[in-house]
Amino acid sequence: GARVSISGLVKTYQTRDDVDVLALDNIDLTIERGSFVAVVGPSGCGKSTLLSLVAGLVEASDGRIEIDDQHIVNRPHPKIGVVFQSDLLLYWRTVLDNILLPIEIKHLDVKRHIPKAEELLRQVGLKGFGNKYPSELSGGMRQRVAICRALIQEPGLLLMDEPFGALDALTREQMIMDLQEMWTRLGNTVLFITHGIDEAVFLADRVLVMSPRPGRIALDLTIDMPRPRR
Ligand code: ADP
Ligand code: ADP
Numbered sequence: 001g002a003r004v005s006i007s008g009l010v011k012t013y014q015t016r017d018d019v020d021v022l023a024l025d026n027i028d029l030t031i032e033r034g035s036f037v038a039v040v041g042p043s044g045c046g047k048s049t050l051l052s053l054v055a056g057l058v059e060a061s062d063g064r065i066e067i068d069d070q071h072i073v074n075r076p077h078p079k080i081g082v083v084f085q086s087d088l089l090l091y092w093r094t095v096l097d098n099i100l101l102p103i104e105i106k107h108l109d110v111k112r113h114i115p116k117a118e119e120l121l122r123q124v125g126l127k128g129f130g131n132k133y134p135s136e137l138s139g140g141m142r143q144r145v146a147i148c149r150a151l152i153q154e155p156g157l158l159l160m161d162e163p164f165g166a167l168d169a170l171t172r173e174q175m176i177m178d179l180q181e182m183w184t185r186l187g188n189t190v191l192f193i194t195h196g197i198d199e200a201v202f203l204a205d206r207v208l209v210m211s212p213r214p215g216r217i218a219l220d221l222t223i224d225m226p227r228p229r230r
Helices: 047-055 095-099 101-105 111-123 139-151 169-186 197-203
Strands: 004-014 020-031 036-040 062-067 080-083 157-161 189-193 206-211 216-222
Touching: 004 047, 020 047, 020 216, 036 047, 036 197, 047 062, 047 080, 047 157, 047 189, 080 139, 095 101, 095 111, 095 139, 111 139, 139 157, 139 169, 169 197, 197 206
Parallel strands: 036 189, 036 206, 080 157, 157 189
Antiparallel strands: 004 020, 004 062, 206 216
């Protein structure tokens, strides 16, 4: 997995009525290779902003973000996979073609990545579903496909913004149980936003609690539980 080093990160949003919103106030954070970090906190505390900045989707107002010593502020990094609350699958493409989309966009060899895509499908329990269309799958299955798409490029860093947030409680629980073992095996560094403190503690080795107005890391907890180590 990748190492993430954030220092002095500030994000101010300019709103239409000329009021500045300080969403992130001087965040310092180092995420070690292969660690699984969960971010929790009330709505508006800056979780999504933090993740969007690390993903290079939103411009920082100040500060540095380094991924494996590469300064990435305001520039998307090639080795990041992202999963959002909604699966964002293209309904007119098959499951397999959805997973291969990042490969296609980068003009890499799509054919050569098919076995990898099929292996990922197997790992998330969707062996043989490659030729189905998203509309033929349940919400939980579609989110598993979205995770495969994020992993196809073997990203050093996997970013997830409430990936199970739209799922019903039973499906969510099943997903978490199934995926825990997968994360352990993959060894990607993971930054994971959730509203569920229970899933944060269950999945992560470290939990950051953020507080709003302005967005800060209020608590940085190491979860010390017997669990498979990466
Ligand atoms: P979540 O709690 O899931 O992050 P939010 O409701 O905070 O969801 O944000 C959802 C989307 O709306 C995000 O893309 C965020 O950037 C945007 N957003 C949040 N607050 C504002 C705001 N005050 N003005 C404009 N866009 C906003
Ligand atoms: P969270 O993900 O923890 O809910 P966000 O990162 O979405 O928090 O939002 C942090 C703060 O920034 C909130 O006050 C939110 O209203 C504000 N915000 C987020 N996105 C925007 C935006 N696009 N424009 C203006 N304000 C925003």
